[in-house]
Each structure stands twice: as C-alpha cells, then as structure tokens.
Amino acid sequence: MSTKETLIQYLNEDLAAEYGTIIRYSYQSGKAFGLMGSELRALLAREIADELGHAAFLNDVIVDLGGEPVTTPATFDKPESLREMLVRDEQMELQDVKNYVAHAELADKLGFVELKLKLEEMAADEAGHARELRRILKGM
Ligand SMILES: [Fe+2]
Numbered sequence: 001m002s003t004k005e006t007l008i009q010y011l012n013e014d015l016a017a018e019y020g021t022i023i024r025y026s027y028q029s030g031k032a033f034g035l036m037g038s039e040l041r042a043l044l045a046r047e048i049a050d051e052l053g054h055a056a057f058l059n060d061v062i063v064d065l066g067g068e069p070v071t072t073p074a075t076f077d078k079p080e081s082l083r084e085m086l087v088r089d090e091q092m093e094l095q096d097v098k099n100y101v102a103h104a105e106l107a108d109k110l111g112f113v114e115l116k117l118k119l120e121e122m123a124a125d126e127a128g129h130a131r132e133l134r135r136i137l138k139g140m
C-alpha cells in the first residue's frame, strides 16, 4: 500500500529510531573510557548532532504531511562490552540506511521530491556513521 498514511507511519518509525540512537549514543559516551574512549566520545558527539538534525527534519515533515510525530524513542540493547555496543551500532546504522532508501522510494512514488532527496541524503549520513564506527572498531 503506497499511501501518504503509510509514509507518515514509516517516517514516525524513523523518528523513533533517531530518538533511540540519540539516547543510545549519549549512554555509550558515558561508558567510553581511556584513549580510545576519547576518540569514540568525539565521534558520538558528532553523530548525536546529525541525528538531532534528522529528528528535527522528520518532525517538520510528519506535521507537514498532516501526521502526529511520535515522542517515544525506540528501545535498544545495552551490551556489557563497548566493542559489542559498537558492533550493534554499526548494524543499526546500516539498517537505517536501508530504511531511508526504502522510504525515499515511497516518497518518490507519491511525488514528494524534496522528501525523496532529503531521505537519500540522510541514508548517506547513516552510511557515513557506519563507516566511522568501522574505523573505531578496526582499532579495538
Ligand atoms: Fe539519523
């Protein structure tokens, strides 16, 4: 079903995921120690800023489409080791890429040109986050 309501529902899932990521990265920053931890904290701070931008955009678009934005974050696991956290973070970023690409296609089908391009840009942002996480993981 390719309707505006379906698109609003997907964008709300994306918004909940963004909120979850912001909380997850804030939590993980507090659990990052030492020399490696300081690089990770800087990376997470940059990514949190990006995710806040994504969430702000999604709020505006959902309202513009006539929907009601969610305010509840997606839940997430809290693995014991920092390495395991980052492995899951990378997987979740790659899942976000897939979601944004799929939702961009739906936006395109419905004729929302700006939304299509912006969602593709956000997919690229998430792919960049995954790449930066892989860099950190290589050094662990
Ligand atoms: Fe994001």
Ligand SMILES: [Fe+2]
Binding pocket: 021, 047, 051, 093, 096, 125, 126, 129
């Ligand atoms: Fe991200």
